Amino acid sequence: VSINQEDIERLDSIPGIATRMAEQMLAELGTDIKNQFPSASQMCSWAGLVPGNNESAGKRKSSKTKNGNKYLKSALIEAAHSVRGSKNYLGALYRRTAARKGKKRAGIVVAHAxxxxxxxxxxxxxxxxxxxxxxxxxxxxxxxxxHSLRRLESLGYTVSIIEPEAS
Known part of the structure; x- marks a missing residue:
């Protein structure tokens, strides 16, 4: 089965994914994605990019990611770390997650995305x-x-809001 050049170009349009990475992804995933994986969640699970679900008596024990395709997973995490400073959705997702949960978890979140x-x-x-x-x-x-209004008022400022004009 040959890898379709259009599919490589589609994947290459994602920030952080270059031509070599797109080829590697298609090599690991296969070309018949729709029949292989009924949903995106199942594909992410197969790759090992979903949080673990170890819970006992209502207590969360571990959220370590599950084992999956180590080649695809490591390549996607590397791509995720490469978009951290970029001015796009994935870069914003990385920075937002890294601020709350750290860089490693942010890499996994963006790789999943x-x-x-x-x-x-x-x-x-x-x-x-x-x-x-x-x-x-x-x-x-x-x-x-x-939130900004409450913070300014708590610092002792009096604030009045002027609605932006719809353009």
Whole structure:
């Protein structure tokens, strides 16, 4: 089975994935993704990019990632660390997660996101469209405004908000 050049170009459109990485991903995943993996979650699980679920009596014991395809997993984590400073959705996801959970966990979160994106690009035959660096800020704009307002008021400032004009 030959690797399709269009699939390589689709994967290459994802930030952090170059041509060699796209070829390596397709070599590990195979070319018939839709029949091999019914969903993106199952593909991520197969690659070992999902958190463990070790729980006993309602107590979470370990969230270490499960074992999977070590070649694909390490390549995706390397790609994830390469986007950390980039001004796009994946870079913002990395920085946001790293601030809360550390760089290693952020690498795994972004690698998981890259693999999910790859699944949808390959099954829908589409090119990657970036959501933008400010995606998370847009999602939570109102809560950011409220939070900033409360922080300024707690510091003793009097604040009045002027709504931005719709353009």
């Amino acid at each position: 890259i693999l999910r994106i790859a699944y949808y690009l390959l099954t829908r035959k589409e090119m990657y469209v970036d959501l933008g660096e400010d995606y998370f800020d847009k999602q939570k704009q109102q809560s950011i405004v409220r």
